[in-house]
Amino acid sequence: MDECEALGITSVDTLFSSSKALQENKIFKLKDNMSVKELPGGIFRTVSFKYIWIEETVVEKIFLSAILKSQDQLEGVKIIDSRLEEFPFQFLPNFTHLKSLSLYSNYLTSVPALQSQSLESFSVSNNTITRVEEDGWATPSLKFLALSGNPLSAFPSKIFKGLQKLQSFFCAGCNLGPTLSNGFLEFGSQALKVVSLLGNYVSRLESNAITGIQPDTKVYLSENRIETLRKEAFHTMLANLSLGTGLLYMASHQVRLPDDMVASCFTSFDKSEWLLRRWDGSEISVQKVL
Numbered sequence: 187m188d189e190c191e192a193l194g195i196t197s198v199d200t201l202f203s204s205s206k207a208l209q210e211n212k213i214f215k216l217k218d219n220m221s222v223k224e225l226p227g228g229i230f231r232t233v234s235f236k237y238i239w240i241e242e243t244v245v246e247k248i249f250l251s252a253i254l255k256s257q258d259q260l261e262g263v264k265i266i267d268s269r270l271e272e273f274p275f276q277f278l279p280n281f282t283h284l285k286s287l288s289l290y291s292n293y294l295t296s297v298p299a300l301q302s303q304s305l306e307s308f309s310v311s312n313n314t315i316t317r318v319e320e321d322g323w324a325t326p327s328l329k330f331l332a333l334s335g336n337p338l339s340a341f342p343s344k345i346f347k348g349l350q351k352l353q354s355f356f357c358a359g360c361n362l363g364p365t366l367s368n369g370f371l372e373f374g375s376q377a378l379k380v381v382s383l384l385g386n387y388v389s390r391l392e393s394n395a396i397t398g399i400q401p402d403t404k405v406y407l408s409e410n411r412i413e414t415l416r417k418e419a420f421h422t423m424l425a426n427l428s429l430g431t432g433l434l435y436m437a438s439h440q441v442r443l444p445d446d447m448v449a450s451c452f453t454s455f456d457k458s459e460w461l462l463r464r465w466d467g468s469e470i471s472v473q474k475v476l
Contacts, residue, residue, distance in 0.1 A: 212236040212259070219243045223269075227251030234258070240265040246293075250274040262286040269293050278302040289313070290332075299323045299345075311335050311356065320344040327351060334358040334382070346398075347374040354380040363387035363410065366395040373398025385409040391419035399423045401430025408435050 214235045216222065225248045234256040245268045253260065257280045265273075270292035278284065279301050286307040294313040299322030308325070309332035316339040323345045329352060338360045346352070352375040363386050370392075371381070378400045389411040396419075399405060405423070415424070420434075427434060 213239065215239045216243055216245070217241045223247070225249060225252045230255065235260060237262045238264070241267055243268045245269060246271050248273065250277055254280070257281050258283065260284050262288075264288045265292065266290040267292075271295075275300060278305065285327075300325050303327060306330065308332070318342040318345075323348060325349065329353045329377075332356040333360060336360055338362070341370065343370055343372070347372045350374050351377060353377050356380070356382045358382050358384035358386070358406075358409075360386060364389045366391045368392045368394050369397075370395045371397070376400060378403045380404050380406075382406040383410070388412060391416070393418035394422075395419055396423060399426050399432070401426055401428075401432055403427070403432045404435065405432070406435045412436065 212235050214230070214237070217239070218241075220243070223244055223246050225245065227249045229252050232255065235253075236256075236259050238253065238256075238260070239262075241264070245265065247270070248265070254277075260281050261283050262285060264286070266288060267290070270289060271294065273289060273294065275298050278287075281302070282304055284302060284304055287305060288307070288309045290309050291312040292310075294310060294315055295317075297310055297315060297318045299319040300308065301322070301324040303324075304327055305325050306327050307330040308328060309330070311332045312335035315333070315336035318333065318338070320342040321344065326348075328349050331349070331352060331354070334356045335358065341360075341362060346355075352373065355373075355378075362383065366388055373381075373396075375398070378398065379402065381396070381399070381403060384406050385408075387410065388407070391412070396405075399422075403426075405427075424434065426432070
């Protein structure tokens, strides 16, 4: 039971006036509520918030006018495990202090090009998104991006080169396979730490399909169908990883490593085995291709 249900709130008419404690802390919280479907304009009157937290609800829509008075101080929005069908993405530039926007597990079907100078973390995992607009992104502060669990019909390759502060990218279970084409992921961030492409039915990477991997990046390609690390696709990635603490995580089945890659990338075969790990951290048996 959340604060609203404890106060007997079942409609938006009584929602705001009964949450004085949350007002004082500049936090709006709505959790485990199966009655409120919309947050209309005027619901918060003249009060503004630093954080908005909505979880496990039937909320389908938030009107821009409901949150516009918070534009000068809103830092975080979390709307998760709800029924959100649309969000006023186009007005993100108005929210000059917004750092985190999490819309995990809703009913969103598309994401436009985001424009926000302050946004550092953006998650729309586990929606029904088929399209993410590529052109027009301007998120220079973005460090965390999560698109996992969406049936993408096309991958927004163009946006990544401009994300120069990106540290973590998650895109597991997005139907990206069977082939990742040349230029599929061109990372432009030297701070890149994590890339997760788990469970995408990928069996083949073309040359330069994934570029910009840093020496300390952890790359997760487990739960795919890759059987051979072909030189044209993996040479540069493995060479970069061998210079730092980065790892390439593969599936639990055996993965073949061509002999010329061993000779050109590493000083010893043991070094390559150290780089190839299962999801649980144990070593894979790597076989040379004769």
